[in-house]
Amino acid sequence: MTPILRRLVAAATLSVTALCAQPVAAADTIKIAYIDPFSGPFASGGDEFLKIFKVLFDRINAKGGVLGKQLEIVPFDSKLQPAEALIALKSVTDQNIPFVMHCTGSNVGAALIDGVAKHNARNPDNRVIYLNCGALATELTNEKCDFWQFRFAGSVEMRAATRIRSLPKEITKVYLLNQDYLFGQSVQADTKKWLAALRPDIQIVGDELMPFGKVQDFSSYVTKIKASGAQSIVTGNYNRDLNLLIKAAVDDGLNIRFDTYLAHLIGGPTAIGATGEGRLTSIMEFSGNVPVDLKVPEAEKFVTDWREHHNTDFSTLNFMTMLDMLTQAITKAGGTDPLKVALALEGMQVKDFVGQDNTMRKDDHQLLMPYYAGVFTKDVKYDSEKTGFGWKTQYSASAADLTLPTTCKMKRPAS
Amino acid sequence: MEIFVISLLNGLVYGMLLFMLASGLTLIFSMMGVLNFAHASIYMIGAYLAFQVSRVVGFFPALIIAPLLCGAIGAAIEIWGLRKVHHNGHIAELLFTFGLVFIVQRGVQMTWGMLPMPYRVPALLDFPLFQIYGANFPAYRAFMLLISGGMLLSTWLLLKKTRVGLIIQAALTHPNMVSALGHNVPMVFTTVFAGGCLLAGLAGVIGGNYQTTEPGMAEAMGPIVFVVVVFGGLGSLAGCFIASILMGMIQTFAVVIDYSVADLLRPLGLALKADNLLMEVLTVPIARIGALLPFAMMILILLFRPRGLMGTRDT
Numbered sequence: 001m002t003p004i005l006r007r008l009v010a011a012a013t014l015s016v017t018a019l020c021a022q023p024v025a026a027a028d029t030i031k032i033a034y035i036d037p038f039s040g041p042f043a044s045g046g047d048e049f050l051k052i053f054k055v056l057f058d059r060i061n062a063k064g065g066v067l068g069k070q071l072e073i074v075p076f077d078s079k080l081q082p083a084e085a086l087i088a089l090k091s092v093t094d095q096n097i098p099f100v101m102h103c104t105g106s107n108v109g110a111a112l113i114d115g116v117a118k119h120n121a122r123n124p125d126n127r128v129i130y131l132n133c134g135a136l137a138t139e140l141t142n143e144k145c146d147f148w149q150f151r152f153a154g155s156v157e158m159r160a161a162t163r164i165r166s167l168p169k170e171i172t173k174v175y176l177l178n179q180d181y182l183f184g185q186s187v188q189a190d191t192k193k194w195l196a197a198l199r200p201d202i203q204i205v206g207d208e209l210m211p212f213g214k215v216q217d218f219s220s221y222v223t224k225i226k227a228s229g230a231q232s233i234v235t236g237n238y239n240r241d242l243n244l245l246i247k248a249a250v251d252d253g254l255n256i257r258f259d260t261y262l263a264h265l266i267g268g269p270t271a272i273g274a275t276g277e278g279r280l281t282s283i284m285e286f287s288g289n290v291p292v293d294l295k296v297p298e299a300e301k302f303v304t305d306w307r308e309h310h311n312t313d314f315s316t317l318n319f320m321t322m323l324d325m326l327t328q329a330i331t332k333a334g335g336t337d338p339l340k341v342a343l344a345l346e347g348m349q350v351k352d353f354v355g356q357d358n359t360m361r362k363d364d365h366q367l368l369m370p371y372y373a374g375v376f377t378k379d380v381k382y383d384s385e386k387t388g389f390g391w392k393t394q395y396s397a398s399a400a401d402l403t404l405p406t407t408c409k410m411k412r413p414a415s
Numbered sequence: 416m417e418i419f420v421i422s423l424l425n426g427l428v429y430g431m432l433l434f435m436l437a438s439g440l441t442l443i444f445s446m447m448g449v450l451n452f453a454h455a456s457i458y459m460i461g462a463y464l465a466f467q468v469s470r471v472v473g474f475f476p477a478l479i480i481a482p483l484l485c486g487a488i489g490a491a492i493e494i495w496g497l498r499k500v501h502h503n504g505h506i507a508e509l510l511f512t513f514g515l516v517f518i519v520q521r522g523v524q525m526t527w528g529m530l531p532m533p534y535r536v537p538a539l540l541d542f543p544l545f546q547i548y549g550a551n552f553p554a555y556r557a558f559m560l561l562i563s564g565g566m567l568l569s570t571w572l573l574l575k576k577t578r579v580g581l582i583i584q585a586a587l588t589h590p591n592m593v594s595a596l597g598h599n600v601p602m603v604f605t606t607v608f609a610g611g612c613l614l615a616g617l618a619g620v621i622g623g624n625y626q627t628t629e630p631g632m633a634e635a636m637g638p639i640v641f642v643v644v645v646f647g648g649l650g651s652l653a654g655c656f657i658a659s660i661l662m663g664m665i666q667t668f669a670v671v672i673d674y675s676v677a678d679l680l681r682p683l684g685l686a687l688k689a690d691n692l693l694m695e696v697l698t699v700p701i702a703r704i705g706a707l708l709p710f711a712m713m714i715l716i717l718l719f720r721p722r723g724l725m726g727t728r729d730t
Contacts, residue, residue: 039520041631044529180703210670214706216626216635217663219425220670223418226550240635243531243627253543253551271531271627312530385530 029072033092033100037080048266066327082111098336101131106182109135117146127338137186141366145408150365152322158402159283160190164198166373166395175206175230187236205230218248238262243271250275269384280376286317287391288382296354321352357399364408368399417548422667428556430663431563435618437643439611445650446607452512455637456519457612461485461619462628466534474537485616490609524630531629642713648726662709669705
C-alpha cells in the first residue's frame with residue numbers, strides 16, 4: 001500500500017465513523033419529513049414552501065420546541081410523480097420518521113394516502129402520519145379518506161363554495177377551463193355542483209379540460225372563450241397553465257374576468273403583473289391584507305417582517321395552523337407515537353394566527369378553516385411579490401360556512 | 416370561419432417559433448450526428464440572458480447581444496466539451512448533452528431563482544397591430560413572424576448561396592474529403608454548433624416574453640422540438656420548416672375541435688353502446704388530447720417513414 005493510498009483509507013475510515021456517529025447526536029430532534037417537487041417544472045413551489053417551513057420551524061424552535069425537543073425538517077424530492085413520492089416515503093419509513101408533510105399534487109397525494117395506509121397496516125411498530133398541506137382534490141377526504149391522513153388545506157369543494165359565493169351578481173355567463181388531472185377534474189366537478197346549488201342564474205357557456213402543463217400556446221383557447229361570450233373564466237389552472245392563459249387573453253384584447261382558484265400561488269402575481277388589475281381574483285388561505293382587515297397587529301408584524309426578508313408573499317397560513325396543531329397534539333400525546341398523535345389531532349380546535357376558528361373534523365380528517373376571496377388591485381396596504389398590486393379581500397367564508405357534508409367512511413385502527 | 420382564420424395565424428406564429436428552435440437542432444443533428452438534448456436549455460439561457468441584458472440596454476440591443484452570447488456558449492460547449500468526448504462515440508456525446516440539461520437547469524435556478532422573471536414585451540411593440548373578427552393581433556406576434564421569417568431566409572441563403580454554406584454542406588456528407596481539401600473540419604463543426612445555439616438563443620429572446628421566462632421553459636419546449644426534427648427528417652431544413660408549421664397548426668387547431676372519434680363514427684351508423692370498453696377513449700374530445708397529437712404523429716412516421724418527411728437518411 002502506498003502512503004497516499006494508506007492515508008486515503010484512513011480518511012475514509014474516519015469519515016465512515018463520523019457518519020455513524022451522526023444519528024446519535026441528532027436523536028434529540030423531532031424529525032418531520034417533507035415530500036414535494038424540488039426539481040422539474042414545478043420545483044418553484046416546493047422550494048418556496050421549504051423556505052416557508054424553515055421560517056415556521058425556527059419560530060417554534062425559538063420558543064423551545066416541543067417537549068423540549070427541536071423540530072427538524074427533512075426534505076425529499078417527489079418530482080411531482082406518484083412513483084417518486086412512494087420511493088421517498090420508503091426512505092422516510094426507513095429512517096423511522098413519524099410524520100410526513102406533502103403539499104403539491106393531488107395525484108401524488110392519492111398515492112401517498114394509499115402508501116401510508118398499507119405501510120401502517122404492515123408495520124404497526126413503525127407507523128407514519130401523512131400531513132396533507134395541499135393535495136386538494138375533494139375525494140381525498142371523501143371516497144379516498146384514511147385515518148392516517150390529515151388534510152390541513154381546504155378541499156376543492158370548500159374553495160368552490162367560496163369561489164361561487166364570491167362571484168358578483170352581474171355575472172351570468174362563465175367558461176370553465178381546467179387541467180386534465182385529478183385536481184382539475186375535481187375543480188370542474190365542484191364548480192359545476194356549487195354553481196347549480198348557489199347560482200342557477202349563471203349559464204356555463206364552455207366547459208373544458210386541457211392537458212396539464214403541456215399547452216404552449218393558449219391563443220386558440222382564447223378564441224374559443226371569446227366566441228362563447230363568457231364574462232368570466234373560472235379556472236383551477238396554476239403556474240404556467242394560468243400565466244400563459246392570461247397572457248394570451250390580454251394579447252387578444254379579451255376583456256374578461258379571471259376568477260381563479262390559485263392565482264395567488266408563488267410566482268403568479270409576478271408573471272401576471274398589471275394585466276390582472278381589477279379582474280383577477282383568487283381564493284386564498286391568507287394574504288398580507290387579511291390581518292389589516294381583521295386588525296391583528298401581531299400577524300401584521302409577521303407579514304411586514306416576512307416582506308423585509310423575502311421577495312415572495314406569506315400566504316400559507318394553514319401551514320402555521322398545521323404545525324401549531326401538530327405540536328399541540330405531540331404535547332398532548334406526550335411523545336411522537338403516531339397513533340396517539342393522530343387521536344389527539346382528531347376533533348382538535350384552535351384559533352389561527354388571525355384569531356379565526358379552525359377545527360380538525362374527526363369524521364374525515366379535513367381541517368375546517370376560513371377562506372378569503374381577493375381581487376388583484378393597487379388599492380391595498382401590502383402588495384404582492386413587489387408588483388405594486390395586492391390582494392384585497394372581497395369576500396370571506398368562515399370555517400362554519402365551509403363545514404360541508406362528507407361521504408367519508410373511515411376505518412379506524414383496532415389498537 | 417373566424418375561428419379558422421385566427422387559429423391559422425396563431426398556428427403560424429407558434430410554428431415559426433418552433434422552427435427557430437428546431438432549425439438549429441436539425442443542423443447540428445444532421446451535421447455532427449449529435450442529438451443535442453441541451454438545445455432547449457440554450458433556448459432558456461437565451462430568454463434569461465435577454466431579460467438580463469434588456470434591463471441594462473433595452474430590448475432591441477438584447478435581441479442581438481443575447482443570441483451572440485448563446486452562440487459563444489455553444490462554441491465553448493463544442494470546443495471544451497463535445498470535442499473531448501467525441502472519440503468515445505455518439506453515446507458519450509448524447510450523455511454529455513443530457514448531463515448538460517441538468518447543469519443548465521440547476522445553474523439557471525441558482526442564478527435567477529425558481530420564480531418567473533418579469534420579462535415583458537417592449538412597450539414599442541406592445542399594441543394591437545390590427546383587428547380580425549374583433550380579436551386583436553398583437554404587433555409582437557407580427558414581429559416574431561418577421562424575425563423568424565428573416566432567419567429562415569438568411570439561413571437558407573447562407574447554406575445554399577455562399578461558399579461557407581458549400582463547405583458546411585460538403586462536410587455534412589463527406590467530412591474526410593473536405594478535410595483532405597485543406598478545410599478545417601473541426602472548425603466547421605464548431606461553427607455549426609455555435610450557429611445552432613445562436614438560433615436557439617434568438618428563439619429564446621423572442622419566445623421568453625411571448626411565453627414566460629421560468630426554469631421550466633426548457634422542459635416544456637424540449638420534447639416537441641425533437642418531434643419536429645424527427646418528423647421533418649434529418650438534414651432537411653425544408654422538412655423541418657414544414658414539420659414546425661404543421662405541429663404549430665395541429666396544436667392550435669386541435670384545441671378548437673370539440674368532436675371525438677365517436678362523433679366521427681356516428682354518421683357511419685356505428686352508434687357505440689355505453690358499455691363498450693373503448694368508450695372512454697373514443698368519446699374524449701380532440702381538444703383534450705391536442706397536445707399529445709404531435710407525439711402520436713411522430714410514432715406513426717417512425718413506423719412508416721423512418722427518414723421523416725424530407726429526410727435523406729433513416730433516423
